[in-house]
């Protein structure tokens with residue numbers, strides 16, 4: 001038998017929204033390439049391990065697209081290889097919930113090649129296979145004990161478990177996420193475990209019972225900072241040992257994340273220059289690859305003066321509008337720390353004399369004293385505390401008292 005094992009096609013994904021059309025195109029393109037390669041390979045079974053779609057509500061043309069591509073897969077496999085492939089699909093967390101399932105859209109009474117697992121009946125059986133398909137559950141460990149273990153009881157034929165969830169010790173499981181262990185998988189004695197949800201490709205791993213676990217990862221770059229190694233697996237089961245063949249799918253665009261990090265406090269212009277350098281170097285990569293692409297620049301460090309908004313990104317915008325390969329640059333300045341004194345810009349916003357104008361002529365005294373104190377603070381204040389010593393402060397206090405004593409604040413008689 002020959003299998004195609006793929007997952008996380010995320011058809012319709014449009015994040016980042018600034019380049020939504022490019023992103024949707026990339027995911028549709030990846031799915032079409034996968035279907036082309038599956039037709040070429042002439043498989044008996046296709047395992048779609050969840051997140052075929054990006055979300056429950058999609059543009060109708062994308063649902064039609066997925067439906068048509070699966071139909072093409074079945075039809076052309078039969079024409080070219082004389083066999084009817086079976087497409088088995090489980091629901092991922094992006095494909096909706098039990099009562100409102102995107103997979104309903106691709107089901108069709110005449111589409112005999114398609115089997116979408118539902119929550120009531122988790123087993124697909126034919127003369128060769130016993131497949132248990134577990135749709136996405138928040139608590140995959142609990143669902144495994146309650147649903148999967150019984151579904152493998154008395155199974156005959158090649159035992160296959162499909163799930164959309166993490167495997168501890170095989171995928172890098174994010175903290176606090178539910179997962180299954182290698183030993184749990186082995187406990188139902190599967191010949192193969194095919195998984196989605198984890199977006200990075202993992203090479204096949206032998207289970208303690210002698211079976212195999214396999215995570216193909218997503219078909220396209222789901223996010224920045226992801227490894228661009230995308231594709232799916234063909235598995236051949238004839239022979240003593242199964243053979244696993246990786247089929248790469250080149251991402252449509254170059255999608256990359258870089259960091260700009262300051263070693264010490266730096267001017268806004270320093271950050272601007274480093275960011276522009278990164279964008280220029282990325283343009284070089286695009287030109288070399290002959291591909292369009294988008295870049296995220298994560299900026300981190302301390303500002304010597306000014307605000308993150310003072311980092312002038314107009315040169316970056318000019319590069320985007322002048323270079324057709326550069327689709328988008330996202331500069332993330334959230335990790336920039338502002339200078340210590342940047343918290344007091346409002347001092348220029350208030351005119352002290354005007355603020356105290358109700359005090360008549362004394363407002364002029366207050367304004368003068370305010371200016372003097374600020375001058376002294378700027379020249380003499382401690383760098384650590386921002387304060388004056390008592391001896392520096394004393395003459396100012398004396399002068400304040402004198403100015404107060406020269407005036408009486410009783411209201412004048414009408």
Ligand SMILES: [Mn+2]
Nearest residue numbers: 008051092197
């Ligand atoms: Mn996914």
